[in-house]
Amino acid sequence: MGDQNNLIPGPSPRVLEKLVVPKRILLGPGPSLVDPQVLEAMACPLVGHLDPFFLQLMDEIQESLRYTFQTRNRLTLPISGTGTAAMETSVVNMVEPGDRVLVCVNGYFGSRIAEMAARHGGDVRTLQRRWGEVFTPTQIQEAVDEFSPKVVAIVQAETSTGALQSIEEITPIVHAAGGILVVDAVTSLGGVPLRVDEWDIDVCYSGTQKCLGCPPGLGPITLGPRAEEVLHQRKTPVSAFYFDLSLLSKYWGTERMYHHTAPITANYALREGLRLVAEEGLESRWSRHRRNAEKLWDGLEALGLRCHVEKPHRLPTLTTVVVPPGIDDLQVRRRLLEEYAIEIAGGLGELKGKVWRIGLMGYSSREENVDLLLDALKNLLNK
Amino acid sequence: MGDQNNLIPGPSPRVLEKLVVPKRILLGPGPSLVDPQVLEAMACPLVGHLDPFFLQLMDEIQESLRYTFQTRNRLTLPISGTGTAAMETSVVNMVEPGDRVLVCVNGYFGSRIAEMAARHGGDVRTLQRRWGEVFTPTQIQEAVDEFSPKVVAIVQAETSTGALQSIEEITPIVHAAGGILVVDAVTSLGGVPLRVDEWDIDVCYSGTQKCLGCPPGLGPITLGPRAEEVLHQRKTPVSAFYFDLSLLSKYWGTERMYHHTAPITANYALREGLRLVAEEGLESRWSRHRRNAEKLWDGLEALGLRCHVEKPHRLPTLTTVVVPPGIDDLQVRRRLLEEYAIEIAGGLGELKGKVWRIGLMGYSSREENVDLLLDALKNLLNK
Numbered sequence: 001m002g003d004q005n006n007l008i009p010g011p012s013p014r015v016l017e018k019l020v021v022p023k024r025i026l027l028g029p030g031p032s033l034v035d036p037q038v039l040e041a042m043a044c045p046l047v048g049h050l051d052p053f054f055l056q057l058m059d060e061i062q063e064s065l066r067y068t069f070q071t072r073n074r075l076t077l078p079i080s081g082t083g084t085a086a087m088e089t090s091v092v093n094m095v096e097p098g099d100r101v102l103v104c105v106n107g108y109f110g111s112r113i114a115e116m117a118a119r120h121g122g123d124v125r126t127l128q129r130r131w132g133e134v135f136t137p138t139q140i141q142e143a144v145d146e147f148s149p150k151v152v153a154i155v156q157a158e159t160s161t162g163a164l165q166s167i168e169e170i171t172p173i174v175h176a177a178g179g180i181l182v183v184d185a186v187t188s189l190g191g192v193p194l195r196v197d198e199w200d201i202d203v204c205y206s207g208t209q210k211c212l213g214c215p216p217g218l219g220p221i222t223l224g225p226r227a228e229e230v231l232h233q234r235k236t237p238v239s240a241f242y243f244d245l246s247l248l249s250k251y252w253g254t255e256r257m258y259h260h261t262a263p264i265t266a267n268y269a270l271r272e273g274l275r276l277v278a279e280e281g282l283e284s285r286w287s288r289h290r291r292n293a294e295k296l297w298d299g300l301e302a303l304g305l306r307c308h309v310e311k312p313h314r315l316p317t318l319t320t321v322v323v324p325p326g327i328d329d330l331q332v333r334r335r336l337l338e339e340y341a342i343e344i345a346g347g348l349g350e351l352k353g354k355v356w357r358i359g360l361m362g363y364s365s366r367e368e369n370v371d372l373l374l375d376a377l378k379n380l381l382n383k
Numbered sequence: 384m385g386d387q388n389n390l391i392p393g394p395s396p397r398v399l400e401k402l403v404v405p406k407r408i409l410l411g412p413g414p415s416l417v418d419p420q421v422l423e424a425m426a427c428p429l430v431g432h433l434d435p436f437f438l439q440l441m442d443e444i445q446e447s448l449r450y451t452f453q454t455r456n457r458l459t460l461p462i463s464g465t466g467t468a469a470m471e472t473s474v475v476n477m478v479e480p481g482d483r484v485l486v487c488v489n490g491y492f493g494s495r496i497a498e499m500a501a502r503h504g505g506d507v508r509t510l511q512r513r514w515g516e517v518f519t520p521t522q523i524q525e526a527v528d529e530f531s532p533k534v535v536a537i538v539q540a541e542t543s544t545g546a547l548q549s550i551e552e553i554t555p556i557v558h559a560a561g562g563i564l565v566v567d568a569v570t571s572l573g574g575v576p577l578r579v580d581e582w583d584i585d586v587c588y589s590g591t592q593k594c595l596g597c598p599p600g601l602g603p604i605t606l607g608p609r610a611e612e613v614l615h616q617r618k619t620p621v622s623a624f625y626f627d628l629s630l631l632s633k634y635w636g637t638e639r640m641y642h643h644t645a646p647i648t649a650n651y652a653l654r655e656g657l658r659l660v661a662e663e664g665l666e667s668r669w670s671r672h673r674r675n676a677e678k679l680w681d682g683l684e685a686l687g688l689r690c691h692v693e694k695p696h697r698l699p700t701l702t703t704v705v706v707p708p709g710i711d712d713l714q715v716r717r718r719l720l721e722e723y724a725i726e727i728a729g730g731l732g733e734l735k736g737k738v739w740r741i742g743l744m745g746y747s748s749r750e751e752n753v754d755l756l757l758d759a760l761k762n763l764l765n766k
Contacts, residue, residue: 006581007453007665007666008449008450008453008454008455008580009450010450010661010664010665011443011446011447011449011450011657011661012446014443015443015446015447015654015657015658015661016658016661016662017658018420018655018658019424019427019440019651019654019655019658021427021428021430021436021651022430022434022436023428024428024429024430024431024434026429026430026431028431030644031429031431031432031644031647032429033428033429034428034429037401039425039426039427039428040426041402042422042425042426042648043422043423043425043426044402044404044422045404045406045407045416045417045422046407046409046414046415046416046417046592046598047404047405047407047409047726048407048409048411048414048726048728049414049599050728051405051407051720051726052720053404053405057402060394060397060398063394063395063398064394064398066391066394067391067392067393067394070390070391071391072391080464080465080468080600081463081464081468081625081643082463082643082644082645082646083643083644084624084625084642084643084644085463085464085625085643088623088624088625092623112624115624116624119620119621119622119623119624120622121622197391198389207644209429209644209647215429215646215647215648215649216432216644216645216646216647217463217600217646217648217649237502238502239502239503239504239622239623240471240475240502240622240623240626241467241471241495241498241499241502242464242467242468242471242626243623243625258731259467260464260465260466260467260468261413261414261465261466261467261590261592261599262465262599263465263598263599263600263649264414264592264598264599265425265598265600265648265649265652266598266600266646266648266649268402268404269648271398271402272401272402274394274398275398275399275400275401275402278393278394278398278399279399281393282390282393283390337434337435343430343431343434345431345433348641
């Protein structure tokens, strides 16, 4: 076994100090703030992942997720990874090598879906719009007519641009052409109206760290009957074992077939986060997010700041603000964090350096946070 | 937006009650018990994943992981998924379609590596041993000579059988033939001697919920120079974006290139779990695990119970005990849980119904837990 002297030495003294976490007001694109009740749940002791108590908790999570997604889909569960993992789960289960995939790209996350679909062997075509704009049903119709895709993917809430895409007019177009629709709801689930069944969405996924008010680490997903059929009709196995929904549905279903060890505490948190969603009620929650966003928009306008997205397509959960000319993007954000403990984010991709991204999601979406941010911006911008 | 009446109704009353978690003594194959200091860390408020504080925490985790793995490998980080995700990360990054992969299978998790390698297009050959036995260098040598694999994968600590595989004689065999060695250390990291650099292991991965005393949800992994070279020489992109180590190393490296949102609180927990590993010291920790295991083995023997694995190859962190003839496997486990709040597990795969699996890992590896279990077994088996 060797002796101490043989060991590679331990970490530096700083690492041996107990963790002390600074307090932040998280108004960026996520993670957002977590309700104290959810944090409390995360400190609960562990149980085994096959414990009768945990099996019941898994059922409860699925039940609450169905409400939050507004669906009756059997296959509704959290992927044991972040929103990006849920995105990849959607792609890898729906796309087989050679399948035609139409991806609507008007921001960073659309591009990412396209990249994933290509990696998994899809015949990918992208439909492009400028970052901050949204797609019209006519455009989708034309692209679908021309390409006849098996899968169409679109982002409801583009975290990179702050644009809100209307979904309900798109599903009939995709279905009429025999395709299935995958919707990214990472920055909308629990914060913006989303009705999976009523809108007839086939695959919808999200993350826990945005409007659900939980820490990042799980990626809720739901599959409707058409998507389940695609799963059953596959000719090739899903390349990623970890994301294989046929196996995952047996782990989360009555079979309880071992697949991996579910992240216990993250699921405690999700259970509590979803309980708070149900307690508040979805429509009250959607209204709260919109009310606080409008307060923010009005306040920004009063400061002479301009939103990047036109009001009719503006996302209530994530606002992109144009960095005014002559203002140092980075310095403002650094001072917000250091002097006011407020986090907002810069632009991503082609909006880098051009916008700030302000999130009002989940527990972060509160009137007092809007006031704090507007006051701080007023001071920092000398308005 | 519709009105309340349009909504699919919320979850049942039970789900609307606040979470109350039962107390368990976790002596199964994982998750194991979590140190109260780690649980406390999980209740800390969130910071952003690009917050300077979190970036420093990421560095601290990498530093502590290097110590725990006993390596100086640059590419050492936690995958944002469970141990299964880390396993798949190893496979998908090292194996390209058509690559020869030799997988040593003497239990459930060996089979799983083989399945993943096949899904990702590997030309897979398995080397088999009975469940509970280990591989000799001679066997590996013969298989390597015959098959000339690019990748050899082996499990150090088979959670399904309780066998401890010796690794250090195997690396020179694999390297002499120009291959790289992937080692599964899910049930050994932090509990059983493991020296990645000294033993010259190329890829090694683990989970957080075993000997590190954290909740499940992260999968530590480390890659040595040969494995990094394989990564750079790839001709095809890694199919899974989420597991692409070239991208992940830029997120965890100085570039801080956005890839996904790291699970913040799971990383708080890992930071604290690893701090406690360093505080205890690796060799003391290894000794503690062995000491408690030996106490368990002696106690089981005194009760007339037989271990499934021969003593020289027995894993200190996970013990498989033969279910005595005439004893109802399930009933004993149910009574242990219900009457004593102790969780142990049944057999997996070909050992199903034949053994119990008793884990003494991380915070669960304590003398009093061994006593509690032995007393309970004595009562339940009428010894």
